[in-house]
Amino acid sequence: MKTAPDILALRHAAIRRAFTPLPGSRPRDQYKPLNIPGDCDGLTLLTALGRMVGNISVAEWHAEFARGRVVSLAQVPVAATQTVRAGQRYQHLFPAVTEPEVNGAVEILHEDEALLVVNKPAPLPMHAGGRFYLNTFRHILNAAYHPQTPHPAHRLDANTSGLVLVARTREMAGRLQAQFVPGRVAKTYLARVSGRLPADEFFCDAPISGQSGDRCSRTVDPANGLAARTEFRRLRHFPDGTHLLEARPLTGRTHQIRVHLWHLELPVCGDTMYLPGHQLGRTQTLAVGDPPLCLHAVRTRFLHPLEPEPVEFTAPLPDWALSNNGWRGKLPPAPAL
Numbered sequence: 001m002k003t004a005p006d007i008l009a010l011r012h013a014a015i016r017r018a019f020t021p022l023p024g025s026r027p028r029d030q031y032k033p034l035n036i037p038g039d040c041d042g043l044t045l046l047t048a049l050g051r052m053v054g055n056i057s058v059a060e061w062h063a064e065f066a067r068g069r070v071v072s073l074a075q076v077p078v079a080a081t082q083t084v085r086a087g088q089r090y091q092h093l094f095p096a097v098t099e100p101e102v103n104g105a106v107e108i109l110h111e112d113e114a115l116l117v118v119n120k121p122a123p124l125p126m127h128a129g130g131r132f133y134l135n136t137f138r139h140i141l142n143a144a145y146h147p148q149t150p151h152p153a154h155r156l157d158a159n160t161s162g163l164v165l166v167a168r169t170r171e172m173a174g175r176l177q178a179q180f181v182p183g184r185v186a187k188t189y190l191a192r193v194s195g196r197l198p199a200d201e202f203f204c205d206a207p208i209s210g211q212s213g214d215r216c217s218r219t220v221d222p223a224n225g226l227a228a229r230t231e232f233r234r235l236r237h238f239p240d241g242t243h244l245l246e247a248r249p250l251t252g253r254t255h256q257i258r259v260h261l262w263h264l265e266l267p268v269c270g271d272t273m274y275l276p277g278h279q280l281g282r283t284q285t286l287a288v289g290d291p292p293l294c295l296h297a298v299r300t301r302f303l304h305p306l307e308p309e310p311v312e313f314t315a316p317l318p319d320w321a322l323s324n325n326g327w328r329g330k331l332p333p334a335p336a337l
Contacts, residue, residue, distance in 0.1 A: 003111045011108045011144060018143035019104025024135035027098050031075070031091040038086040045070070045090070046080035069093040101288045102135045102158075106144075109163075109313060114305045115176065116141075116150060116166040117313045122293065123286040125158040130285070132158075141166065153177050154185075157255070158285045159270075162189070162297025163315045167305075175305040180252060186301040189247040189257055190235075190321050192294035194276070195266040197234055197243055204260035205229040208253040217273060217280055218255045220263045228253045230260045242269055244321060257295060269294040269320070294320045 040048035046065065050058045061080070064070055068077035071091050078090060103121040110117035118141070125132045128139070141150050151167045153176035165185075167173035179185050207225025209218050229250045236244040243266075247257045255274075261267060262274035270293040272283035286293065298321075301312040 003108075007111060008108055011111065014144040015104070015106050015108070015140060018140045019106075022099070022101060022104055022135050023139060023143070024097075024099025024133060025101070027096040030094045030097045030133050031071070032094065034070070034090040034092055036084045036086055036088045036090070040084060041086040043084060044080065045078060045082045045084050048084050064092070069095070097133070099132055099135045100285070102132070103288055104135070104140050106137065106140055107316075109315065112306075114168055114172045115153075116168065117300075118164045118166055119315045120156055120161055120164045120297075122159050122161040123288065123290075125285060126152060126155045126164075132285070137164070154180055154252075156297060157293075157295075159293035160295045160297065161292075161315075161318060163187075163300050163313060164297070165300065165302070172305050176302075179302055183250060183252070184303065187249060187297060188299040189249070190294075190296045190298045190317070191245045191247050191257060191261065192238075192242050192269045192320055193245055193261055193266040194242050194269060195264075197266065198264070200234045201232065202264075203229060203231045204264055206260060206263050208256060208259055212254070214280060215273070215282060216284060218253070218259050220259065226253055227251060228256050228260070230257055232261075271295075292318070292320060294318075296321065 034049065034052070036048055037052065040051055043051070046058065046061055049056070049061050049070070061070075065080040069092060070080070071077050071093055073089055073091065075091070075093075102124045104124065105121050106124075107119040107121070108116060109119055120126075120137055124137050125135070126137045128134075128136055138152065148168065151170060151173035153165045153167055153173055156162065156164060165176055167176050205228065206220040207222055208228045209221040209224070210226045213219060231248045231250065233246040234243055235246055238244065249256050253259075258268055258271060258274050262278065265276075267274055267276050270291045272281045272286065275281050296318050297315065298317065299312065299314045301310055304311045
């Protein structure tokens with residue numbers, strides 16, 4: 001399945017307009033939602049926020065109320081002593097925010113009436129959250145395809161590059177997303193790792209925690225974790241002692257490949273969260289210009305929503321996956337669906 005070059009050229013021109021300049025580079029007021037949960041019903045707003053948002057102290061919330069930065073949905077400042085009810089919604093104002101720079105060079109590899117196959121650059125968050133509101137994959141794609149609103153069928157971490165399947169309509173999104181739940185989408189990643197490999201081919205089936213921990217991390221949790229399995233194959237040994245691996249996640253847990261490699265003492269090069277020695281770092285989203293996270297969604301095989309047979313797409317290889325010692329990116333055959 002190929003897309004006409006002139007269509008891709010038009011799309012890429014629209015994408016360049018969408019991120020040049022980056023939409024979050026202009027200072028603007030941002031409002032983070034504050035939704036009152038059931039266990040805060042009847043508390044004062046100050047007490048509720050102290051319970052809801054663990055990384056902001058009560059003293060800091062006092063200061064935010066004094067500045068008028070805790071507001072209603074109508075953007076009117078509210079009192080710290082106000083009694084709240086479950087389900088009520090407030091907002092936390094962050095004035096004149098300039099978002100961190102990202103790599104907005106989204107590449108469309110394929111387009112048809114049902115879906116887009118996109119090569120996501122890094123660092124680039126998929127959706128709004130944290131420090132990012134407009135400098136996101138979703139915002140750039142929506143701007144380029146306006147008035148359409150494409151729907152990503154799955155997600156990649158901000159620091160992970162490679163293939164993302166994006167539906168053109170809600171109906172097609174449902175058809176695509178339904179394949180991810182039973183594992184009918186075959187996904188292949190490239191990862192460059194440091195450490196000693198147990199074999200040329202190996203796997204990890206350590207259960208992974210279902211809830212995020214410190215700094216949104218996940219860990220291996222033998223007692224209560226969710227079932228997970230990733231299969232690995234060495235493709236190349238580099239002169240610096242690192243290895244290029246093919247990684248095939250057979251389940252879809254958050255941070256699965258990174259956590260499994262971290263557990264095996266084979267941390268992914270450039271990973272600032274899952275560090276050597278089973279240590280956790282503090283950086284979640286890399287800055288433009290930082291050494292890249294060497295994890296790339298290189299290939300996907302799935303049932304096209306409008307076709308009877310499986311289709312397969314491969315992303316261009318990142319620089320860190322290439323070597324001047326002869327490897328030219330020949331991937332093993334894709335597994336059958």
